[in-house]
Amino acid sequence: MLSRVADSLYWMSRYLERAENTVRLLDVTMSLMLDAGGSNLEMRWQRMVAALGKPAEMDWNGSIEEMAQKLVYDHLSPASVIYCLNGARENARQVREEISTEMWQRLNRLYHQMHLPRAQSQFSANIGDQLSTVIDGIYLFKGTTDTSMIHGQGWQFIRLGRYLERAYATATLLEVYQSELFPPQERESSGYLHLELVGLLRSCTAFEAYCQVYTADLSPERMLEFLVLNRDFPHAIHYCAEGMRQAVDGIQQTGGRRPPEELKAAIGKLCAMLGYTSINEILAGDTAGFLHNIRGQCLHIHELIYRFYVHYSIQSALTV
Amino acid sequence: MNAGHPVELEPLYGDYPLDQAFDEMRQPGGEVRPQYRALAETLASLPAGELQRRKQSVDLAFLTQGITFTVYGREEGTERIFPYDLLPRLITAQEWDRIERGLTQRITALNLFLRDVYSDAKILADRIIPRELVYSCRHYRRQMRGLQVPRNVYIAVVGSDLLRLNSGEFVVLEDNLRVPSGVSYMLTNRRVMKRTFPQLFARYGVRPIEHYPQLLLATLRSLAPEGRPEPNIVLLTPGVFNSAYFEHTYLARQMGIDLVEGRDLVTHDNIVYMRTTDGLKRVDVIYRRVDDDFSDPLVFRSDSALGCAGLFNAYRAGNVTVSNAFGTGLADDKAVYAYVPRMIRYYLNEDPILPNVETFLLSENKERKYVLANLDKLVVKAVGESGGYGMLIGPRSTTLQREEFARQIEANPRNYIAQPTLDFSRAPCLVDDRLEPRHVDLRPYILFGDKVNIVPGGLTRVALEKGSLVVNSSQGGGSKDTWILE
Numbered sequence: 001m002l003s004r005v006a007d008s009l010y011w012m013s014r015y016l017e018r019a020e021n022t023v024r025l026l027d028v029t030m031s032l033m034l035d036a037g038g039s040n041l042e043m044r045w046q047r048m049v050a051a052l053g054k055p056a057e058m059d060w061n062g063s064i065e066e067m068a069q070k071l072v073y074d075h076l077s078p079a080s081v082i083y084c085l086n087g088a089r090e091n092a093r094q095v096r097e098e099i100s101t102e103m104w105q106r107l108n109r110l111y112h113q114m115h116l117p118r119a120q121s122q123f124s125a126n127i128g129d130q131l132s133t134v135i136d137g138i139y140l141f142k143g144t145t146d147t148s149m150i151h152g153q154g155w156q157f158i159r160l161g162r163y164l165e166r167a168y169a170t171a172t173l174l175e176v177y178q179s180e181l182f183p184p185q186e187r188e189s190s191g192y193l194h195l196e197l198v199g200l201l202r203s204c205t206a207f208e209a210y211c212q213v214y215t216a217d218l219s220p221e222r223m224l225e226f227l228v229l230n231r232d233f234p235h236a237i238h239y240c241a242e243g244m245r246q247a248v249d250g251i252q253q254t255g256g257r258r259p260p261e262e263l264k265a266a267i268g269k270l271c272a273m274l275g276y277t278s279i280n281e282i283l284a285g286d287t288a289g290f291l292h293n294i295r296g297q298c299l300h301i302h303e304l305i306y307r308f309y310v311h312y313s314i315q316s317a318l319t320v
Numbered sequence: 321m322n323a324g325h326p327v328e329l330e331p332l333y334g335d336y337p338l339d340q341a342f343d344e345m346r347q348p349g350g351e352v353r354p355q356y357r358a359l360a361e362t363l364a365s366l367p368a369g370e371l372q373r374r375k376q377s378v379d380l381a382f383l384t385q386g387i388t389f390t391v392y393g394r395e396e397g398t399e400r401i402f403p404y405d406l407l408p409r410l411i412t413a414q415e416w417d418r419i420e421r422g423l424t425q426r427i428t429a430l431n432l433f434l435r436d437v438y439s440d441a442k443i444l445a446d447r448i449i450p451r452e453l454v455y456s457c458r459h460y461r462r463q464m465r466g467l468q469v470p471r472n473v474y475i476a477v478v479g480s481d482l483l484r485l486n487s488g489e490f491v492v493l494e495d496n497l498r499v500p501s502g503v504s505y506m507l508t509n510r511r512v513m514k515r516t517f518p519q520l521f522a523r524y525g526v527r528p529i530e531h532y533p534q535l536l537l538a539t540l541r542s543l544a545p546e547g548r549p550e551p552n553i554v555l556l557t558p559g560v561f562n563s564a565y566f567e568h569t570y571l572a573r574q575m576g577i578d579l580v581e582g583r584d585l586v587t588h589d590n591i592v593y594m595r596t597t598d599g600l601k602r603v604d605v606i607y608r609r610v611d612d613d614f615s616d617p618l619v620f621r622s623d624s625a626l627g628c629a630g631l632f633n634a635y636r637a638g639n640v641t642v643s644n645a646f647g648t649g650l651a652d653d654k655a656v657y658a659y660v661p662r663m664i665r666y667y668l669n670e671d672p673i674l675p676n677v678e679t680f681l682l683s684e685n686k687e688r689k690y691v692l693a694n695l696d697k698l699v700v701k702a703v704g705e706s707g708g709y710g711m712l713i714g715p716r717s718t719t720l721q722r723e724e725f726a727r728q729i730e731a732n733p734r735n736y737i738a739q740p741t742l743d744f745s746r747a748p749c750l751v752d753d754r755l756e757p758r759h760v761d762l763r764p765y766i767l768f769g770d771k772v773n774i775v776p777g778g779l780t781r782v783a784l785e786k787g788s789l790v791v792n793s794s795q796g797g798g799s800k801d802t803w804i805l806e
Contacts, residue, residue, distance in 0.1 A: 001596055002580060002584050004584050006597045093565075093569075094559075096386070096570075096579075097572040097578075101385070105386075109384050314600065317595075317599035
């Protein structure tokens with residue numbers, strides 16, 4: 001597969017994953033704000049912005065409608081949902097011949113729905129509907145991808161982008177939240193902490209899955225264990241790391257005349273770390289540092305993907 | 321249906337003048353031509369609003385499928401769906417037979433001309449075509465002199481524009497020998513029409529065109545370098561900002577080949593490679609949709625980032641086939657065009673089957689004098705332009721525009737030609753649930769590998785604006801599906 005095409009598929013997938021993550025965080029944050037009774041709006045907004053990687057120009061201005069509109073529709077801000085969707089579609093458009101017509105139509109439809117003039121002008125009246133439109137569109141796109149596209153290299157690059165983006169996003173989210181999960185004193189036994197915890201799980205679509213594994217008894221330790229170390233839950237970091245490993249193996253199987261040693265080592269290291277560390281070890285040490293380290297490894301893996309598949313030197317490849 | 325009673329059709333006609341211009345559907349007296357009767361009956365039988373409903377559903381399908389083109393020079397909304405008309409344009413078997421023979425003859429001669437000019441230049445030595453006309457052409461490529469191209473095929477993919485005059489006869493307006501576009505719209509139109517008028521389509525017995533991508537692939541394969549039995553064929557696109565990008569992706573997908581951009585290609589030891597995730601892979605045939613000028617910064621324009629450095633040398637070494645060849649724009653220069661009938665006689669010793677449009681060469685003193693005195697009656701075109709740019713339509717021009725063109729002609733007469741303002745044919749189009757006639761042309765697509773192949777059909781382009789004579793999509797033109805009847 002052409003390097004440029006692989007690059008576009010990878011970014012198409014990352015952009016969609018990012019849009020989905022942003023929408024879900026926004027949705028959860030807005031519903032938490034309802035319960036907070038007007039206090040702490042700013043703190044919650046800033047926390048969400050931090051979980052999105054602290055994009056510029058997203059400082060709280062006092063109006064949640066305006067801020068939400070900005071986060072969804074400000075096409076100049078790289079953090080906005082519309083920016084990510086435009087990026088995903090633009091990448092898809094550049095590899096139009098690689099993806100199936102069904103995928104393209106699905107993505108194109110979502111794009112046009114978001115660009116309807118009334119979608120933007122009536123946003124504040126239908127925030128919930130609008131956010132569901134995006135999430136639904138992306139879910140449909142993923143389903144269409146899995147059912148209509150050949151599961152070859154292109155598909156594996158889509159998976160690689162998805163899992164890398166998701167692992168990074170989950171690690172960032174937990175890094176921001178981890179200090180608040182364990183309040184220094186027993187701050188309150190009221191329902192607010194419970195709401196916060198549920199909110200965190202919902203930010204990763206993890207509430208119901210968590211309950212199936214641990215029952216509805218929400219404990220911060222278990223939540224961290226679930227979101228970082230679980231092998232079977234698709235938004236857990238460990239699951240994502242294994243997903244990256246499978247994708248790279250898949251890429252090598254379908255083409256693979258050059259074994260990507262360094263890349264496999266980097267992903268293998270992340271998988272091993274997540275597979276052989278217990279939650280107690282993580283909590284006993286520097287939890288924030290541990291999560292930060294995961295983000296660093298993700299960035300390193302991204303660089304290796306580029307160095308190996310996209311921006312390799314001609315000398316290194318002439319022998320093929 | 322009785323030709324004498326087209327009465328039930330009357331409510332369908334909007335502003336439908338019948339004058340000296342040939343009407344594709346109706347005879348001068350108003351009766352419907354025999355081949356259009358079934359279409360007319362179908363239209364008359366549809367309930368009011370039904371045509372509009374079908375049109376809207378097609379619009380939506382085009383938009384979600386991203387069947388769009390990009391318009392240059394506009395800030396917003398640069399992506400638009402390709403305008404089309406819902407009613408097919410019908411061409412009878414006899415008419416098509418003549419077109420097919422005429423184009424085969426013409427393309428064969430043009431290819432011989434290119435081969436001749438870039439090797440011995442006998443036609444110039446024999447003074448059939450003036451030397452200075454050829455060597456002053458902006459698209460002449462001296463780098464092609466003496467270069468052997470595979471199978472001597474310079475123009476593997478051609479789209480020629482035909483018009484139908486008042487007499488009902490088809491004439492060739494121009495040949496597009498560089499990177500003709502629009503074939504994806506021909507194929508898409510057909511798919512849409514089959515879905516919109518299934519019964520009518522079945523009733524007519526229309527010759528198929530859907531195998532075009534396969535024919536194109538076979539043509540490209542037949543031109544592969546020697547000793548490459550499983551050639552790696554790619555389509556080279558300028559990229560996503562090109563107005564025909566949809567077409568490039570469409571054709572690559574339909575042929576199952578890689579769509580590459582210049583930045584995907586590297587050359588090493590006169591071999592072209594593409595960068596893949598598995599390393600470098602050799603490229604054997606390039607279906608080129610990038611103009612000569614931008615193809616190789618080492619040989620052509622050095623400021624181009626769209627091509628591939630070293631491509632031309634690899635081509636010259638015979639390690640890669642590039643189609644169409646470089647320098648083919650020489651033969652679709654609008655001044656060289658005037659000599660095509662003479663080429664046909666010279667190389668094939670035949671009379672041209674499809675005539676040319678009368679053309680005045682402004683480099684000839686006598687003809688220039690006539691043209692400058694009659695600018696208000698003629699159409700003036702820049703010889704190297706296409707897409708409806710650089711054109712003066714005399715009868716619709718202002719004095720100021722004519723003065724401007726006269727100045728430009730005096731300054732550089734070789735750069736312009738003039739033709740009479742043609743009264744070419746009109747076909748019925750759907751305008752607000754009624755039929756109105758609009759000017760149409762016809763662009764069939766010709767493939768030239770082992771032999772000349774023309775899929776029975778083409779893109780009928782429509783000047784959608786009332787009274788307009790310009791059919792180019794960049795200037796508000798649309799298209800129609802073209803049905804060649806058995």
